[in-house]
Amino acid sequence: MPADTTSTSTELFAFGRDALSRQPFSTMLNARLDAFTPGLAELSVPVVPGLLQQHGFVHGGVLSYLADNALTFAGGSVLGDSVTAEFKINYLRPAKDAERLLAVATVVGSGKTQAVCRCDIFVLRGTERSLCAAAQGTIRKASG
DSSP states (O other), rough: OOOHHHHHHHHHHHHHHHHHOOOOHHHHOOOOEEEETTTTTEEEEEGGGGGTTTSSSBBBHHHHHHHHHHHOOOOOOOOSSSEEEEEEEEEOOOSSSSSSSEEEEEEEOOOOSSSEEEEEEEEEEEEEEEEEEEEEEEEEEEOO
């Protein structure tokens, strides 16, 4: 791999971590950027009792947050500063007994001003990883 690609990836990851740290809601959730390269973003959140709903499952809003942010990070990795135009999420099974939630988002296709991205959200328990939600969205380059 050429040195400039590694440098660019390192700079992108540092930029992404800085952007995440400037989101008060993400900070409140203790969200972490685990990977950020062109076309890919991985975000995770530790599961704490305050994120659960009355049945003991992680609240759907937390899963939605992860999908929205991971999709936008993935799109932004190829577009630059970006916002979510729309997204859809399917809850596949309850997120229960989780230590962390992990969102893995990838760019499906992109142009100059928008990208279509998909995201899988996993429940992490030790070394076990199980899919609990899937999302797809359109990310647009932010206007000045």
